[in-house]
Amino acid sequence: MPFRRYAFAFAGAAALLAGTAGCASDTTPAPASTAAPAPAPSTNSGGAGAAGGVIPGDSGGVTTTQAEQLCSEMEAQLQSWRTYTPTIGKGGLNSVVGTWAAQNGVNMIDLVTHKARIDVITTAQCPDVRDGALYALELPDLASGLIGF
Template sequence: MSLRRFTVVTAGALAALALTAGCAADTTPTAPTGGGTALPGTTAPPAPPVPAPGVGADTGGVTADQAARLCADMQAQLQSWRTYTPTIGKGGLNTVVGTWAAQSGVNMLDLIAHKSRVDAITEQYCPEVRQGAIKALEIPDLAAGLIGF
């Protein structure tokens, strides 16, 4: 299998995973401020500070707790995105955002229509995580890396 075909197949599989992750029913309770549970032998990333709401930032009504969870989930993936190719990392970004939206009760159709809200949320609540993701994925903004969102 050629490298190009492998990359395309992998990206397609990750995009499909991101879409199905958003459809799964999650009935387990979630922690109020992100982080989740860490794997044995690791520590969960600290929750980012919650700034005062920014003027003009279109976060689509996302709460500070929801934003903190997105930031923590993205921060937990930054090293993977730096390690793998940007194409594979973009699939990971889609998985993180899709899973976060599904678990946070964010309207997926509205998020798909307004992908820039992910940028607004992360720029307001965790600009250093956003910048790290943009650099690792080699994209101008997070909206550019979202497929189907």
């Protein structure tokens, strides 16, 4: 029973942190609209993703570099998500996505409205990491595990 309290406290803290980060990202939408980083993926190792550096579909204009960062952060948490209960892991998923969005200037309100974008991004960039997260967190899709930040 104490685990449940900790899980809810952790999920609440992650949501609060992500919500606070969302307020900060709303004041700086300019980095998301500047396309200067887009040429960088072509000079790098040229990871998976769409031509032109933007993930195809309804990704909200997320670049392959941003998607690689999200995938890397999720992959680093997979073992923890497998070890702990899905409830605690879902709090961790929210923390990873919220922190990633804040660091990349992603509009948090738009992301909350379009949670499925996380599935679009991870399906295009790192389907194996996405599948591992779905299995560990016992989710049908990542959007189902995201709370309202």
